[in-house]
Amino acid sequence: MIGELPPLQWLLTFRAVMETGSFVGAARLLNLTPSAISHQMRALEGTLGRPLFLRVKRTVIPTEEALTYSASIGESFARLVTATSRVASGAGVRRLPIHASPSFATLWLVPRLGQFLREHPAIDIALYASHEPARLGQDGILVDIQYARPVPESCEAVPLVEELIVPLASASFVDEHRLTSPADIARVPLIHSLRCVVPWDQWSARHARLVPLNPRGLQFDRAHLALAVAADGLGLALESTLQAGDHLRRGALIMPFGPLGIPAVAHRLLYRREDRANPEIIAFVDWITGMLAQERHSEWR
Numbered sequence: 060m061i062g063e064l065p066p067l068q069w070l071l072t073f074r075a076v077m078e079t080g081s082f083v084g085a086a087r088l089l090n091l092t093p094s095a096i097s098h099q100m101r102a103l104e105g106t107l108g109r110p111l112f113l114r115v116k117r118t119v120i121p122t123e124e125a126l127t128y129s130a131s132i133g134e135s136f137a138r139l140v141t142a143t144s145r146v147a148s149g150a151g152v153r154r155l156p157i158h159a160s161p162s163f164a165t166l167w168l169v170p171r172l173g174q175f176l177r178e179h180p181a182i183d184i185a186l187y188a189s190h191e192p193a194r195l196g197q198d199g200i201l202v203d204i205q206y207a208r209p210v211p212e213s214c215e216a217v218p219l220v221e222e223l224i225v226p227l228a229s230a231s232f233v234d235e236h237r238l239t240s241p242a243d244i245a246r247v248p249l250i251h252s253l254r255c256v257v258p259w260d261q262w263s264a265r266h267a268r269l270v271p272l273n274p275r276g277l278q279f280d281r282a283h284l285a286l287a288v289a290a291d292g293l294g295l296a297l298e299s300t301l302q303a304g305d306h307l308r309r310g311a312l313i314m315p316f317g318p319l320g321i322p323a324v325a326h327r328l329l330y331r332r333e334d335r336a337n338p339e340i341i342a343f344v345d346w347i348t349g350m351l352a353q354e355r356h357s358e359w360r
Contacts, residue, residue, distance in 0.1 A: 069103045070132055072096055073111070077129040081119060155339040156185040158193035159204040162282035163326060166302050168204070175346050182339055190254070190280075195331050201340055203329045207256050210327065215335060217328040217344055220351040222299040224257035225320035227312045232292040238315040241267035249276035250296035252285035256325045259297050266319050286312065301326065304354060 075085035075096075082096040089096070104111050111125040121129070159168055164186060172184060187193070192208050193200040210216040228238065236247045244267055249259055259272055276294055279285040282302045289296035290311040300320070306312040328347065330340050 065103055065106045069099050069106075072099045073103055073125075074129060074132055074136070076100065076112075076119065077121060077125070153181050153339055154183040154185055155202065155343055156187070156200045157202045157204070157343070158187045158189070158198075158200045160190060160206040160326075161188045162302055163204055163206060164188040165283045166286070166305065170305060171350060174350070175343070178346060179342050182342060192329075195329065201330060201334055201337065202343060205327055205329060206254065207325045208327070210329060213331055214329045215332050217348065218324045219326040219328055219347065220301060220355060221322050221324050222301040222326070223318060223320040223322055224255065224262065224297060224299055225314050225318060226262070226295050226297055226316055227286070227289055227303055227306070228295045228315055229290055229292045229311065230313050232289075232295070233313060233315045235292075238295070241316055241319065242270050243315075244295060245270050245273055247273060248294040249273055250285050250289050250294040251276055251278040252282050252296060252298050253278055253280045255282065255285075255298055256323045257297065257321045262297055262321060265321060266316075299323070299325070301351075 072085060072089060072091075075088045076082060079085050079088055082093045082100070085091075085096050086093045100112065109124060110122060111128070112119040112121055157168075165188070168186070172186075175184070176182075187200065192205050193203040195201070195203055195211075195214060204219070226241075226244070232238075232247075236243065238247065241263070244259075244263065249272060251259060263270055263272060277285075277288060279288070282298055285296045286298055286303050286306055288294065289298075290306055295315070296312075300307065300318075303312055307314070328344060330337075330344075334340055
């Protein structure tokens with residue numbers, strides 16, 4: 060790509076000619092001779108394969124193509140100046156690029172980022188969220204918080220916390236349907252969180268044997284969507300106490316059958332082994348594991 064461009068000096072000279080309106084004016088501006096300016100413009104025209112100026116006696120008149128080309132180059136130079144200023148002003152900034160699964164980012168990480176920034180004011184966070192795992196070392200991402208994914212051999216993995224996968228519903232839904240025992244799942248609409256590591260049939264096989272699952276219900280491929288509609292009273296969801304922690308703490312969801320669930324370690328924090336000494340990664344790992352440990356025995360457990 061760069062090899063296809065004319066030399067930067069020719070482009071700067073071209074812009075100087077367009078700004079001053081003459082080769083002489085450009086020569087004064089750039090501290091060159093008019094013949095040097097003329098030579099560069101002839102070379103640029105030869106590279107482009109078309110004239111940029113009409114030469115009339117000692118004056119030059121830009122062509123329509125020159126006017127269009129100059130406007131585009133001016134915009135590009137402006138972006139270069141902005142980008143250079145941004146990089147220069149950011150010198151010394153410690154920034155940690157993190158990727159996380161969307162529901163974990165939405166339900167747990169984002170509400171607590173302020174705490175991390177208060178404890179580590181010198182570190183900025185760049186957060187990216189998608190279901191597909193990050194390509195550590197290729198996309199600029201240093202930390203990836205994955206959900207139920209295999210760990211690459213080049214990475215170290217930190218299991219975050221043991222989660223409990225339990226039925227969850229709004230208090231109004233529980234009261235309306237008089238949910239008191241696991242057998243009641245047969246007569247209420249179920250909310251299926253499709254990426255949850257424990258599906259409804261696995262939970263019922265352990266806690267509601269021989270109870271048929273209600274075929275009616277909603278399906279979602281994101282935990283935060285399943286929890287949102289459960290909080291709206293549209294069904295009984297099966298999800299993680301880690302993902303639903305804030306919903307439980309504020310009473311938007313309750314566990315109608317108590318902590319009757321299946322434990323799982325599904326969230327892992329990954330980083331490349333070669334980055335294990337990175338101080339930003341160390342600070343973030345210490346913070347997130349500490350926060351999760353504090354919340355592990357909160358009031359809804």
